[in-house]
Amino acid sequence: MHSGQEVIFWIAAVLIGGAGIRVVTSQNVVHAALYLVATLSGVAVLYVILLAEFVAWVQVLVYVGAVVVLMLFGLMLTRAPLGKANYDNDQRPLAALCALAIFGVTSYIMVDAFAGKEISFARTLGTTTASLSQVIFSAYVLPFEVVSILLLAALVGAVVIARRDDYDRPRPVRRRALSERPLDEPPPLERTEVTGAR
Amino acid sequence: MPVSYFLVLSSLLFSIGIYGVLARENAVLVLLSIELMLNAVNINLVAFAALFKQSGIPGQVFALFVIAVAAAEVGIGLAIVILIFRNRQDVDLDEMSLMKW
Numbered sequence: 001m002h003s004g005q006e007v008i009f010w011i012a013a014v015l016i017g018g019a020g021i022r023v024v025t026s027q028n029v030v031h032a033a034l035y036l037v038a039t040l041s042g043v044a045v046l047y048v049i050l051l052a053e054f055v056a057w058v059q060v061l062v063y064v065g066a067v068v069v070l071m072l073f074g075l076m077l078t079r080a081p082l083g084k085a086n087y088d089n090d091q092r093p094l095a096a097l098c099a100l101a102i103f104g105v106t107s108y109i110m111v112d113a114f115a116g117k118e119i120s121f122a123r124t125l126g127t128t129t130a131s132l133s134q135v136i137f138s139a140y141v142l143p144f145e146v147v148s149i150l151l152l153a154a155l156v157g158a159v160v161i162a163r164r165d166d167y168d169r170p171r172p173v174r175r176r177a178l179s180e181r182p183l184d185e186p187p188p189l190e191r192t193e194v195t196g197a198r
Numbered sequence: 199m200p201v202s203y204f205l206v207l208s209s210l211l212f213s214i215g216i217y218g219v220l221a222r223e224n225a226v227l228v229l230l231s232i233e234l235m236l237n238a239v240n241i242n243l244v245a246f247a248a249l250f251k252q253s254g255i256p257g258q259v260f261a262l263f264v265i266a267v268a269a270a271e272v273g274i275g276l277a278i279v280i281l282i283f284r285n286r287q288d289v290d291l292d293e294m295s296l297m298k299w
Contacts, residue, residue, distance in 0.1 A: 016207065024230075033230065039234065052248070052258050067269060070276055071226060071230060099216045103210060121248075132259065143263065147267070
C-alpha cells in the first residue's frame with residue numbers, strides 16, 4: 001500500500017534523476033539549461049512533500065525564475081557555438097567513475113546511519129511557514145542580515161567585474177564590407193550634408 | 199516513508215553534479231552542475247527538517263541561506279565568465295591555464 005506522498009515522490013525522483021543526467025550530458029547548451037528547469041521543479045515538488053512549502057516557493061522564484069534566466073543570459077552572451085560537436089573534455093570515464101564512487105559511499109553511509117527512521121507527514125502545530133518565520137526572525141536574525149549584505153556585495157561586485165572599463169571611449173563600429181552584403185538588401189542611404197540654402 | 203529515500207536521491211543528484219563539474223568543458227555548464235550539487239544539499243536539509251519536526255525547522259532556514267548564497271555565486275560566476283569571454287573570446291576551461299603553475 002503506497003501513500004500519496006510516496007507515489008509523488010517516485011514521480012519526482014524519476015524526473016530529477018532523468019533530467020539531471022540530461023543536464024550534464026546534453027550537447028546543446030540551451031537544452032541543458034532547460035533540463036535544469038525540470039530538475040529544479042522536481043526538487044520543489046519534493047519540498048512540498050516534505051512540508052516545506054515556503055522553501056518550495058522560494059525555489060521556484062529564485063532558482064527557476066532568476067538563476068536559470070541568468071544562466072541562459074550567460075549562455076547567450078558568451079555566444080557558445082550551438083553546432084559545436086562536444087562540450088565535454090576527455091576525462092568522461094574518470095569523471096563517471098568518481099561520481100559513481102561518491103554515490104556509492106555517501107548513499108551507503110546515509111542508509112546505514114538512518115535505517116528505520118520514518119518521516120511522518122502528519123501536520124503538527126499549524127503550517128511550517130509560521131514557525132519558519134519565527135525562527136528566522138528570532139534565533140537566526142543575525143545570519144539573515146549577513147546573507148542580505150552578502151547578496152548586496154555580490155551584486156555590486158558582479159557589476160564591477162562585468163562592466164566595460166572603456167565605456168567613455170567611442171566603441172569601434174564594425175562596418176560590413178560591400179562584398180558581405182546580401183544582394184537583395186538595398187544599398188545604405190547616403191547621408192548628404194546640406195550646405196547652404198539655395 | 200523512510201527518510202533514506204530522500205537521502206539516496208540527494209546523493210544521486212550530488213554525484214550527477216560532480217560528474218558534470220569534472221566532465222564539462224564550458225564554464226557556464228560547470229556552473230549549471232554546481233547548481234545541481236547545491237540542490238542535493240538542500241534536499242538533505244529539508245528532509246532532516248521534516249524528520250525532526252518542530253526542532254528541525256532550522257534545516258529549512260539553512261536551505262533558504264543556501265539558496266541565497268547560490269544566487270550570489272551565480273551572479274559573480276557569470277560576471278567572471280563574461281569577463282573571460284571578453285578577453286579571450288572563449289569560455290573553454292581547458293584553455294584557461296594562465297594561473298596554473
